[in-house]
Amino acid sequence: MKRLLLMRHAKSSWKDSDVPDHERPLKKRGQRDAEKMGKMLKSKKLVPDLIISSTATRAEKTAEIVAKASKYEAEIVYSDSLYMAEPADIMKVVKDHAKKQKTVLVIGHNPGLEAFLQIMTGKVESLPTGSIAYLATKIDNWSNLSSEEEVKLKNLWRPKDD
Secondary structure, three states: OEEEEEEEOOOEOOOOOOOOHHHOOEOHHHHHHHHHHHHHHHHOOOOOOEEEEEOOHHHHHHHHHHHHHHOOOOOEEEEHHHOOOOHHHHHHHHHHHOOOOOEEEEEEOOOHHHHHHHHHHOOOOOOOOOOEEEEEEOOOOHHHOOOOOOEEEEEEEOOOOO
16 A cells, blocks of 8 residues: 655745746745644654655745654655646656655645646545645555556645644
């Protein structure tokens, strides 16, 4: 059994319109939401064995805050391929980086994350900033991950949920 957590980066700031999209920082609310979601993962015993994040500043900061709040202790893997990724890119990143880990957290962007979620589970769900979708599959090796395998959406948490 493998667990895949899909997280959209937390709320970013649009305050400075001169900042390139890739460099946009988190808002204060985004920082609070990322911490809340990290603590939630810890409380639900879903601390990832591997975190893979987009290289966009807002995703990197989300990953760092979630890692600290969840007590994640391994290295965070940053992948340029997750910045504005298509579902096939997300699949490839998981297969390339996930090895024996049971629980993998991918931090990225919409619309790719929502499309990946729909392709994998058949469910159409909205992933607002900071939300986490919890997927489970009975594969024994991440290299077997595909849309042909049964993947269940076990839960969806949004920062505004209590």
